[in-house]
Amino acid sequence: MLAASAALLTQLEGAMPDFVHNENIARYRKLLAVVEGDLSRDEARYQMLLRLLADEVAKDAQPVRGRTLPDA
Numbered sequence: 424m425l426a427a428s429a430a431l432l433t434q435l436e437g438a439m440p441d442f443v444h445n446e447n448i449a450r451y452r453k454l455l456a457v458v459e460g461d462l463s464r465d466e467a468r469y470q471m472l473l474r475l476l477a478d479e480v481a482k483d484a485q486p487v488r489g490r491t492l493p494d495a
Contacts, residue, residue, distance in 0.1 A: 444482060451476035 455472050458464045 444479065447479045448476065451479060 451472055455469070455476065458469050458472065
């Protein structure tokens with residue numbers, strides 16, 4: 424029972440960062456869609472949102488520590 428609980432906790436700890444990452448991307452895209460349609464938008468905020476989205480998407484391309492790529 425204790426081993427199963429530890430395994431579940433390990434899975435949840437790994438799933439949470441992925442969830443937050445995906446939610447961040449969705450949120451930045453939603454905010455950008457709203458700002459893009461606004462003619463009186465704050466350009467600094469718009470650029471910040473673009474940068475945050477680019478940084479978050481770039482995390483997809485980075486290898487995750489502890490994970491290995493499958494052999495080709």
